[in-house]
Amino acid sequence: MQVGAAYVEALSPATRARHGRHYTPPELAYHLWSMARMSLGFSPGRQVLPGLVRDPACGAGALLLPALREHLRASYGVDPALTLAGLQNLIEGVDTDPAAVWVANVVLAAEMLPTLARIPESRRRSLPALARVGDGLSIPEQPARVVVMNPPYGRVRLAPDERERYAHVLYGHANLYGLFMAGAVESLDSEGVLAALVPTSFTSGRYFSKLREYLGREAAMSAITFVEDRSGVFSSVLQETCLATFERRKRRKARINSLGSTMTTIATVKVQKTGDPWVLPRRSDDAPVTAAASAMQESLASLGWRASTGPLVWNRRSDDLHAAWGPSRSHVIWAADLDGGILHRDPARDSMRYLALTRPSDSKVMVLDEPAVLVQRTTAPEQSRRLIAAHLSRDALSARHGRVTVENHVNVLRPTGLDPVLTPEAMTRLLATKTMDQVIRSISGSVALSAYELESIPLPNRDVVRSWNDLEGDALEAAVSAAYRPEGSK
Template sequence: MVSGLLVPARDPGARGSRNARGKAAPAMSPATVLAGVPEWWAQRASAAGLSGKWLDVSQAVDTALPKEVATPFDVPEQLGTAEQLGERYVASLGTKDRSDHGRHYTPQPLAAELWAMTKRALGWKRPRPLPGLVRDPACGAGALLLPVLRDHLGASARTDPQLVLAGLPNAIAGIDNDPNAVWLANVVLAAELLPLLAVTPRARRRPLPALTEVGDGLAANDSRCLVSLMNPPYGRVKLNPDERARFARHLYGHANLYGLFMASGIESLSPDGVLAALVPTSFLAGRYFEAQRGVLATEAPLRSVGFVNDRAGVFDGVLQETCLVTFSPKKTRTVTITSVNGTVSPIAKVATPKRAGPWILPRRADDAPAAAAALAMPLTLASAGWKATTGPLVWNRRASDISALHAAGAVPILWAADIDGGVVHQDPARDGQRYLSLRVKSDQQVMVLREPAVVVQRTTAPEQPRRLVAAELTDSVLTQWGGMVVAENHVNVLRPTSSNPAVTRTTLTRLLATRTLDRVMRSMSGSVAVSAYELESLPLPGRDILASWEGLSGDALEAAVRFVYRTDLP
């Protein structure tokens, strides 16, 4: 089924990083936005039929006013929804603040779709009051909690309003370390409760509950929740020894905030609960999330994925896909995959990932057969006898040693542009930066490549038709280049780990050039970068099949690979 879902471009906004917020200097300050909230509240309370003290947000909601709320100003008529008010606040924080602390705004359609996916993961087929707690540990201005609250209120329409209001703190909760965002979240959520307050007898009316609080969303929480719902902050973070011990099972190398929030969310889930999150797709394939994927595959398997193709306003400036994901401790055999791009469209159902390696999840319906076949492949590029490494030269760190002249002791640099077209060549655009002078003592051991290899572009442009761009660095090409080269950091180098790999260098180069393998790689990674880790994880058939492909090329090889991976590519 296709449902309507418009994903508008938005500025990203407040999400609680673990550091104090920096000072921003946008056109409208957060204080100015917050100062308009009392008037915004009064308009909504009056429209609900309330009067007197209930028009004063400081009396109507059980939460203290921020000091930034000074003299109120008139609210423009077009600022008519809770989402628009939250949007205005988070846009006011400034680009540097958002970038430094990984704060990002959740567009309303994505919030609604993530909640819809959550309900499906819970097995709900019709609206129902919340039977347990839904908690957002990085709630910002409450965007993710709004659709939850609205659904709960709609399903509770026949329940005594006083009972509904009294039970809300046990049904919905949010945490964030931005006090202003928390106050705003409490106000916009309370605004949804105004109709209930209006039908409550005057003598029994009480201030509306504050459903979110200031705090550390990563703090250990003894109370279990039915749903952990989040669009967490992202970015690397240093952990103290106690935190590292707590999250050790989920970590490989440095810690990323959104991975920690997901780990914390799993900790606090009830046995029949659901973790629902909006995260970059690097989580699904990256090496740094391998340990966490292993924990999830065992303890809370993946239930559904929605790939967000229009990324504007979700993770600004990030050259990778974003996805909506749900996990649950309840056992499942399949993952439902959808595409979110103006509409929500079905892609495929595939087997639930059971391993810690990159999860193969097709981004297009016609990639589903190849993804299913790849999951059953007995080998990977690594087990077939090949090792991938990233080119050691980070050019801007050695800029003074790079020149256009072939001076004594200089070695030619192999750039990613030199691989375009599947043949190693010297791209004229790099002639001005062609040679590296080996001045550092370790250069001969670290920098220089003296043997034939398969070279692959590590970073491709979003508009490129292929993710896998490979070429064979043969003996003859090496000789033409002077017997040695230095691979730049945007080049991956594939070398055999034994004298008899399952696939030869020439055939491997041709395999990587097939459309089928390119589509399989796209099912593994949403990023424009192709990491050495992902290359080594590329699924391959057994040795007998690989041997049968030796000597094939062009259309004959394309057809043979299509047959084995069960694809329908023309």
């Protein structure tokens, strides 16, 4: 596998970024194959492959190597010439990069050499090429029993016919890895398994809502392993990643693990099949909370709250940012102004404290002049909480000349009606509870929290939520904790 790593490292950063190329470490390749084996119902001992194992974005062949190795060792008692001759029906790699395909064939051929050595020289034939140049998104002729993949990531612009083909899994822009996941499921046989190393964003992002529905309907997720300490896992990819398996056969439960220095079992949860964000615990002590949250029918959105992302992207308006106030300027609220859950003024941002409203649309787009709940959209990995909210009250607005501009590292929560189930003050207190932080960590394991994910926070029925309006401190913590307790538990 070092050959594959060397090849990827030799590519320029621009090439790696443009094509989404990244090398799969051997540890993750073997963990992914181990998960696929479990989904296939393999026994602990080595077993021959029951059907075709395909990688539609094989790169240097790292994900195919464990399957090939297991099959060759399990076939030791079979005529080695027959074993090698049958491999092209059992292992297939596809990639658009001819150099990567060449490396993959060298890596896989090296694994076949001990088997070839057992064949008398007079009967030896050329080793089969198990990887080929091609489009991994094209519809294959032969269905696969297993698809293993670490597909390329990144947004992609689709031609009209391509968008029509993937319409059932697209919401808004397309990401390559989502297309590969959908295509892989389509290519499975009736007992097939998809084992994929992908970003965790598919479990919660708005743009993957239709993909989640499709997966739940056609090949529900049977296991997921969250990869900890992601920096250093890949040479050029810094996204939160997971290993996940999906099965054609009907499943009721999904296993959740965490992989760091060791493998940790987190929980077994009910399979989630909706397009809503999937609530999946990242820690074992979050499991009871997420079990209750998964069964809830209400959300922030259904109970009358709308979330949006602050409109100010500061580096696009740097010339309009000033240190002093003026009648045509608006006070800017930065994410650092919310640290600690209290709205304040971070001195480090005072040189860019006011936005000059120079564009005709600024008064509508850039200005917030009504009370709201402000929530940090991004938090640092070392912060103890992912959910940090502060109340922008009437008094706070008045102290800021009656209007503010919110930068885009802050989400803005506003009621959609005159009588929301929770008042803004109560909403701010609710978001500060330990239980709500556990829920949001189980929706988004990332340090980024989208407005969509915020709106999707599961809540109990409106009467229970309304009863929280008059609670504070320990009383509110206890009431919220009790609501997010699985039915029947104490």
